Amino acid sequence: MNEICAGRIVIVTGAGRGLGRAHALELARQGARVVVNDLGAGLDGAGRSTGPAHEVVEAIRAMGGEAVANGDDVADFGGARRLVQQAIDTFGGLDALVNNAGFLRDRMLVNTSEEEWDAVVRVHLKGHFAPLRHAAAYWRAESKAGRARRARVINTSSGAGLQGSLGQATYSAAKAGIAALTLVAAEELARYGVTVNALAPSARTRMTEGAFAEKMAVPDSGFDAMAPDNVSPVVAWLASEDSADVTGRVIEVEGGRICVEDGWRHGPAVDLGRRWAAADVGAAVRDLIRKSPAPEPVYGAG
Known part of the structure; x- marks a missing residue:
């Protein structure tokens, strides 16, 4: 079988469980050498454990792949730098970064505390920025030295965002x-x-089973559309050299369905001069709204 990521060096954050675990295993099946990052925290971000990351590393090694564990906090600037450096020191470089780490503190807006807001924005948004910042610095230096790598970044947004x-x-604000x-980043790093690119995955994980219990139920038989590993082949392809012509896209994945999001676009306008x-x-605004398509409903709206 053709391994589309053969020899590629990939970091996956939040790879101890759920989607991240599925991504790390699929990347290894496709020939990648994987740095498995995970704090081993609870669903709300509390606590730490090295167990989940090491379990995934052992699973990869058991299938004949190469992997190492990393327990750094990706939302800590220094921790993210150490994570990127570990890939370089261990495997000799870095070809792809899969930003996946996150947790939930769900609350209606009027009940959200400052601490909850700061914690979620920190792990999701800063937890994407910090590894990306250090990986980008490495790739820029390699390019300037005449050793440009065919590098890839796969971020994790959400339908909520x-x-x-x-x-x-x-959570929605952070994912947006x-x-x-x-x-x-796609525009700045193209040179x-x-x-x-970013994914908007739908899958059964610790983060989704409470919010979407009915949708997340395992079917009695047939294809399990909400299994996390349905998303991972898209990650593996985006991490491969073959995806060089695709950048700046947000791709929704659910089961066997792939959808390229249209995103914000300029709509009808009027210029009074x-x-x-x-x-x-x-x-004037009401006339423009009448000429515009209705926005998609917010998830959970009646």
């Missing part, structure tokens, strides 16, 4: 930020041969 989700204002970060009078704005 694209359409919104009731009770998940903080990741989608925007993906667009900017170094780096592509940057002079300063608007406040009393005239309402009619």
Whole structure:
């Protein structure tokens, strides 16, 4: 079988469980050498354990692959730097970064505390920025030295970040930020041969089973559309050299369905050619809204 990531060196964050674990295993099946990063924290981000990351490493080694564990906090700038350096020191470089780590502190907006907001934004948004920042610095240096790598970044957004989700204002805001970060990084890093894309995965994990219990139920028979490993082949392809012509995209994956998100686009407009009078704005905006498609409903809306 053709291993589309043969010899590639890949970091996967939050790889001890759920989607990250599935990604790490699939990448290894496709021939990648994997740095398995995971804090081993609980669903709410509390606690630490080296167990989950090491279990995934052992599973990869048992199938004949190469992997090492990393327990750094990806939202800590120094920890993210150490993570990237570990890949370079252990395997001799870095070809792809899969940003997947995250946790939930779901709450209706009026009940969300400052601590909950800061914690979720930190692990999701800063936890994407920090590893990406250090990986990008390495790839830029390699490119300037005449050793440009065919590098890839796969971020993890969410339908919550694209359409919104009731009770998940903080998570939705962080995931929307990741989608925007993906667009900017794709443009800035293209000169170094780096592509940057994001996934919006739907799968049964610790983070989703409470919010979407009915959808997450295992079917009695047939194809399990919500199994995490359904998403991972898309990750493996995006991490491969073959995906060089795809960048700046957000791709939704659920079961066997792949959807390229359309994202924010300029819609109908009107230019008065002079300063608007406040009393005239309402009619103009309502006319433009009538010419525009209705937004997709927020997840969980009645």
